Amino acid sequence: MLSADIKSVxxxxxxxxRTLLQDIRLDIEKGKIYSILGKNGSxxxxxxxxxxxxxxxxxxxxxxxxxxxGIDLLQASEERLREIRRNKIxxxxxxxxxxxxxxxxxxxxxxxxxxxxxxxxELLLFFLLPTYKKLSxxxxxxxxxxxxxxxxxxxxxxxNPDILILDEPTSGVDYAVMNLILLKMKNxxxxxxxxxxxxxQDINFAVKSSDYxxxxxxxxxxxxxxxxxxxxxPDERVNNFINSFKExxxxxx
Amino acid sequence: MPLLKVENISYxxxxxxxxxxxxxxxxxxxxxxxxxxxxxxxxxSGGGKSTLAKVIAGIIKPDSGxxxxxxxxxxxxxxxxxxxxxxxxxxxxLNPFRKxxxxxxxxxxxxxxxKSNLQIEREKVLSSVGFPKExxxxxxxELSGGEQQRAALAxxxxxKPILLILDEPFSAQDVxxxxxxxxxxKQLNKEFYITMICISHDLQIxxxxxxxxxxxxxGEIVESGLTKEVFTNPQKDYTKFLLxxxxxxxxxxxxxxxxx
Numbered sequence: 001m002l003s004a005d006i007k008s009v010x011x012x013x014x015x016x017x018r019t020l021l022q023d024i025r026l027d028i029e030k031g032k033i034y035s036i037l038g039k040n041g042s043x044x045x046x047x048x049x050x051x052x053x054x055x056x057x058x059x060x061x062x063x064x065x066x067x068x069x070g071i072d073l074l075q076a077s078e079e080r081l082r083e084i085r086r087n088k089i090x091x092x093x094x095x096x097x098x099x100x101x102x103x104x105x106x107x108x109x110x111x112x113x114x115x116x117x118x119x120x121x122e123l124l125l126f127f128l129l130p131t132y133k134k135l136s137x138x139x140x141x142x143x144x145x146x147x148x149x150x151x152x153x154x155x156x157x158x159x160n161p162d163i164l165i166l167d168e169p170t171s172g173v174d175y176a177v178m179n180l181i182l183l184k185m186k187n188x189x190x191x192x193x194x195x196x197x198x199x200x201q202d203i204n205f206a207v208k209s210s211d212y213x214x215x216x217x218x219x220x221x222x223x224x225x226x227x228x229x230x231x232x233x234p235d236e237r238v239n240n241f242i243n244s245f246k247e248x249x250x251x252x253x
Numbered sequence: 254m255p256l257l258k259v260e261n262i263s264y265x266x267x268x269x270x271x272x273x274x275x276x277x278x279x280x281x282x283x284x285x286x287x288x289x290x291x292x293x294x295x296x297x298s299g300g301g302k303s304t305l306a307k308v309i310a311g312i313i314k315p316d317s318g319x320x321x322x323x324x325x326x327x328x329x330x331x332x333x334x335x336x337x338x339x340x341x342x343x344x345x346x347l348n349p350f351r352k353x354x355x356x357x358x359x360x361x362x363x364x365x366x367x368k369s370n371l372q373i374e375r376e377k378v379l380s381s382v383g384f385p386k387e388x389x390x391x392x393x394x395e396l397s398g399g400e401q402q403r404a405a406l407a408x409x410x411x412x413k414p415i416l417l418i419l420d421e422p423f424s425a426q427d428v429x430x431x432x433x434x435x436x437x438x439k440q441l442n443k444e445f446y447i448t449m450i451c452i453s454h455d456l457q458i459x460x461x462x463x464x465x466x467x468x469x470x471x472g473e474i475v476e477s478g479l480t481k482e483v484f485t486n487p488q489k490d491y492t493k494f495l496l497x498x499x500x501x502x503x504x505x506x507x508x509x510x511x512x513x
Contacts, residue, residue, distance in 0.1 A: 039427040040398070128508065146298055172424050174297045174454055175498035176508060183505055201427040208501045244429045248457055252481065 001195055002028040002051070002089075002163060006064040009043075009050050017061070020046055024064075024221045026214075028163060031192035033185055034224065035206035036199045037241065038216035044199035045094070047216065048165050052085055090156040094168040097148035100140035106151070107136035113158040123154045127180060146177040153181060157188070163195050164188065170202045182209050203245050207231075215241060254323050255285040256448050257416060262308055262318035264301075264472075278304045279315070279472045286416070288323075291442055291449045293463030293480060295456060295495065301472040302452045303341075306418045309450070310336045322415070332363045337414040339406055341421045346405050349394035353384070353404050356393075360411035374411075381445075382407045383437060399430055410441070417441075419451040423458050435461045456499050460484060468492050 009021040020043050028034060038044045049055050050062045052073050066073040069088070073081065085091070093099055100109070110120055110132070121132045127150040129135060140148060149169065156164055164185075170178045182205070185196050199216075200206055206213050212224035215238045222235055231242065264279040278301045286292050294302050307313040309320055311334060322335060340346055347356060354375065361374050379389070382403045388396065396404060402422065409417065419438065423431045435458065441447055451462055459466055460480060467477040468491065476489045487493045494511065497503055 039429060144298055175495065175501070176297065176503065176511065179498055179501055179503040180505075180508055182501055183508075203428070204501060241429075244432055248428055248432055248435075248461060252460055 001030050002026070002066065002068045004051055004064070004066045006047070006050060006062065006066070008061075008063045009046060009055070010061045011059055012061070013059075019219060021050070021219045021221075024216075026051075026197075026221070028195045028197060030195055031189050032211040033189055033196040033198065033209055035210040035213045036197070036216050036221065037201065037203060037206050037213060038199070039201055039241070042216050043219055044201075044216055045167055047221075048091070048167060048197065048199055051165075052089055053081055054085075054091075087159050088161055089163045089165065090159050090161040091165045092149075092152045092156050092167065092169065094171055096152040097140055097143060097145060099152060100148065102139060102141050104139070105136065106138050106140070106143075109155055110136060113155065115158045120154070120158065123157060126184065127151075127154055129154070146173045149173050150177060150180065153184065157184075162193070163197060165197045166199070168200055168202075169198060170200060170205045178205060185209055203242065217241075254325075256288040256290075256323050257286040257309070258319070258321040259284050259286075259305075259309065260319045260321065262305070262315045262320070264304060264308060264313065264315045277472055279308065282318070282469075282472070282474055284467055284474065284477060286448060286450065288448055289442070289446050290465060291438070291451060291463050293459035293466040294450060294452045294469055295454060295459055295466060296469035296475075297454060297495070300469045302454075302469055303420055304472075305469070306338055306420050306450070306452055309416075310334065310338045310418055312338075333360075333412040333414075335415040336418065337409040337412065337416075338418040338420055339402075339409060339422055341424065347393035347396075347401055347408075350392055352390050352392055353379075353396070354389040356404065357407055357411055360408045364412045378407050378411050379404075381410065381441065383433075399426070402434075410445075410447075415448065417447050417449045419449060419453075421453055422451070423453060423455060431458060432461075438462060456484060456495065468495070 004024065004026040006021060006024040008019055010017045010019045024047060036044055036047065046055065051066050055062060062074055064074065117132050124132060124135065129147060129150055143151065169181050188194050189196055198206065198210065207227045210227065213227060213230045214224045215222045217237050222238060225233060230238065233239065260283050262279050262282045263277065265275045265277045268274050268276045282305060294305065296302055304313065308315050357375050357379060358371060361371060362368065365374055384403045384407055388400060393401065423434060438449060439462065442449055451459065453459055463480050465478065466480040466483050468475045468483065470491050475491045476483055476487065483492060484496065487496060
């Protein structure tokens with residue numbers, strides 16, 4: 001569905017350029033959930049932004065190809081890209097609440113989606129959120145972090161995109177909300193025409209949710225593993241990361 | 254006599270000005286903390302964990318109940334509170350335009366009597382949290398999230414607290430940083446005998462850090478006891494729910510049965 005071959009992503013600062021990501025390949029197939037694991041600052045968010053030319057060109061240079069629907073997203077016009085980001089490839093960024101304008105009521109976003117309240121209500125119900133009527137009248141700052149995260153996913157799903165990209169969906173949310181997101185993502189790809197790409201440092205969530213997982217560090221991505229392959233991987237970088245988790249799981253106070 | 258006694262703390266806020274309708278955030282919360290302990294407080298968002306921390310630190314005045322600190326530690330000469338909180342948004346706590354050296358010195362001047370020792374004390378407190386020397390002259394905005402957190406922690410330690418409250422210090426950090434932080438807190442607890450209360454919704458962190466754990470739900474203590482016992486043999490449904498939610502094994506029906 002989407003095939004990315006990113007040769008490099010560089011950032012310019014005071015006339016100097018620094019390479020952030022190198023030789024990253026990603027092929028997203030229909031009906032699958034992919035996770036990219038990595039520590040803070042490993043470049044996960046930069047990578048997903050590079051896929052649809054979201055990185056400002058005054059600062060970043062992206063070399064490579066991202067093929068989606070027969071076009072190269074790195075060469076596409078801004079107008080075309082906006083259309084794709086609105087309807088085909090939807091992002092839910094970290095710190096969901098900050099993606100909403102605090103001066104606008106939630107109704108504004110519901111209206112923007114052009115979807116019937118009945119259909120919206122259905123999704124709100126699934127995510128155990130307040131009713132359409134109640135939410136419509138609220139401002140984003142009146143929502144808890146977990147509610148905002150769920151609402152942002154609802155808004156993304158309303159567009160019925162082909163690919164949903166989630167940036168750290170579990171950060172700052174309860175386990176119960178994580179459970180809900182996990183169930184919905186599985187549901188979303190079940191009919192084999194949608195896909196999900198998750199970037200996270202939460203190995204448990206990645207293992208529970210994903211068909212394929214890769215590890216990003218020092219600007220390079222490993223190949224995609226199944227959950228079992230990942231846990232058994234001989235790759236030293238992957239191993240070190242997993243060992244931190246094991247240490248956390250085994251230790252006691 | 255325990256170091257800290259939390260007795261029947263209740264706290265509510267008015268949600269509707271016209272009708273004076275109240276919402277109870279804390280309901281009759283009581284527990285004790287012994288000197289040298291690390292006590293964990295867990296529960297879901299909105300359960301009252303952070304409010305409880307603020308009440309203990311004296312930032313919020315409860316409607317009723319008492320916070321009693323062992324009189325042995327009541328020192329009238331203290332110029333700072335013996336209970337300090339490391340807040341979640343530590344980055345916003347440090348002045349972005351001031352050098353870390355000056356931030357720490359300011360706090361040290363409150364607690365030390367002999368000012369000629371300032372430099373030694375500064376190095377002592379900054380090295381105890383693993384804050385590198387080459388960053389002393391950096392300003393708040395020039396530090397990474399992890400470095401800011403260590404600096405904020407050093408500033409709290411500089412006033413020599415008796416009880417340190419950690420409010421979700423681990424959120425938004427990768428597991429390696431979390432592990433380092435757990436080790437750091439344990440070391441501070443051991444070396445300086447600082448008693449700690451750690452608030453976290455992350456049960457795995459509390460397993461690693463806390464000897465004892467309190468489960469809070471809708472402002473009430475549901476269950477408490479040794480961390481190992483509570484988490485391996487939970488008695489209450491809510492604790493059982495938290496544990497199966499942690500494993501990401503809940504079905505939709507189980508989630509639906511709960512009011513989120």
